[in-house]
Amino acid sequence: MSASKRLKIGLSACFSHADPARSLFTNKTLQYVEQSIAHWIMSAGAMVVMVPCPTGETARGDVTLAHYAEWLDGVVMHGGADVWPGSYGEVPLKDAWLGDRVRDLYDLAVVEAFEQAGKPIFGVCRGLQLINVAFGGTLYQDIETQHPGAMQHRNAATYDQHVHEIDLVPGSRLARMYPNQQRVVVNSIHHQGIKNLAPGFEIEAWSHPDGVPEAIRRRPARGRGYIAATQWHPEFRTPDASTLDDTPILHDFLAACSMSKLRPLPGHSPFQIRDRAARMLRQALLLRRR
Numbered sequence: 001m002s003a004s005k006r007l008k009i010g011l012s013a014c015f016s017h018a019d020p021a022r023s024l025f026t027n028k029t030l031q032y033v034e035q036s037i038a039h040w041i042m043s044a045g046a047m048v049v050m051v052p053c054p055t056g057e058t059a060r061g062d063v064t065l066a067h068y069a070e071w072l073d074g075v076v077m078h079g080g081a082d083v084w085p086g087s088y089g090e091v092p093l094k095d096a097w098l099g100d101r102v103r104d105l106y107d108l109a110v111v112e113a114f115e116q117a118g119k120p121i122f123g124v125c126r127g128l129q130l131i132n133v134a135f136g137g138t139l140y141q142d143i144e145t146q147h148p149g150a151m152q153h154r155n156a157a158t159y160d161q162h163v164h165e166i167d168l169v170p171g172s173r174l175a176r177m178y179p180n181q182q183r184v185v186v187n188s189i190h191h192q193g194i195k196n197l198a199p200g201f202e203i204e205a206w207s208h209p210d211g212v213p214e215a216i217r218r219r220p221a222r223g224r225g226y227i228a229a230t231q232w233h234p235e236f237r238t239p240d241a242s243t244l245d246d247t248p249i250l251h252d253f254l255a256a257c258s259m260s261k262l263r264p265l266p267g268h269s270p271f272q273i274r275d276r277a278a279r280m281l282r283q284a285l286l287l288r289r290r
Contacts, residue, residue: 007046007257010068010075011038012110012127013053015103029056033078037156040235041076044250046257051075053106056077065109068253069117074226074257077107077127079233082192088138097141097192108134115225118265119257123229125190128216131229135218139196142191143212150210156192160236164188165208174204174215174228177248183208184244186232193231205230225265226256 018028029053038048051068054061069075082099084090087108092098107127111134114121123131129139140146143153155162163185168175170182178184194213197203205215218227234246 001045003047006065007073007261008071009041009048009254009256010047010051010072010110010114011041011048011258012075012078012107013050014078015078015100017100021066029058037076037078037233037235038187040246040250044254046254048125049195051110054234065113065169066116069113069119072114073121073261074109074122074253075114076253077111077121077130077229079125079127079189081126083126083129083133083139085139085141088133090141093141093145096183104130118260120226120253120260122253124233124235127233128229128231129190129192129194131157131227131250132194132198132216133203135198135200137194137201138196140193140195140212143193144191144236146195147210147212149191150212151207153188153193153207153212160187160189160233161238162188163238165234166205168215169203172202172204173217173252174247174249176182176237177252178244185242186214186230186244187236187238188231189233190231192251200224201227204228223266225260226253228253 012032014033016032018027018029031050032205033050033222041048047224049072051065054063054065067128081103082097084099084101084104085097086101087104107130111121111131121131133139143150143259151164165183167187168178175182194216197213201216201218203213203215204217207214214231216229217285218224219231230249234249237243
């Protein structure tokens with residue numbers, strides 16, 4: 001298939017902030033993507049484009065996130081660092097849970113740009129948490145500390161091989177993708193999670209047995225674009241393929257991107273003021289330069 005006929009999917013960037021002690025790229029800000037999630041999207045024939053943060057101490061030119069949102073067919077919000085509790089109106093309970101405030105502002109601006117353009121958005125792990133926060137939800141800063149009866153959701157030693165069961169919500173779109181599979185196994189690489197769900201969204205899966213939200217989707221309504229997310233990483237599969245098949249999830253998102261390409265939706269901002277997140281990002285990065 002020629003490049004012109006393939007979907008172009010944006011992938012939000014991970015950040016490695018400037019570090020004078022780093023031997024390579026000393027004191028330079030790095031923006032990057034994790035290889036397996038790019039390959040996951042490409043497995044269905046889509047082309048992947050990292051969406052770099054256009055602002056910062058080395059910024060030049062007039063390219064904005066809105067330009068990427070206009071050009072691309074959808075975006076996947078990457079996993080990674082904790083979400084800063086201040087992004088949902090809380091004070092960090094521990095220094096270890098400070099997260100990455102600058103990346104939060106960038107991610108919020110990406111979500112805002114693609115929502116304003118009416119393009120589909122899919123979130124993975126941190127991406128789910130960020131989407132929930134962007135639309136007015138809150139998070140547990142640490143599930144094991146704050147959620148009564150919580151099991152372990154992250155194991156540093158086993159990392160992507162750490163798994164647990166989830167229950168798909170009967171009748172949900174996610175459950176319909178997996179008929180006769182109400183309880184399934186997924187990887188679990190997070191210690192933060194959804195506390196209060198954002199208005200306009202529904203939960204499509206819960207962790208078993210402790211009941212932490214594991215998948216969300218925006219309720220369909222006239223003029224609303226596709227937004228869905230999983231707390232697990234569908235791009236990470238166990239060698240024995242015992243975890244949930246990722247193919248239906250990816251194909252569902254890409255089908256929405258194809259539909260949006262044929263019938264564009266009128267976009268709107270998830271925030272009260274258009275481009276608020278983009279302005280906040282510019283201001284934060286300008287302050288870092290002083």
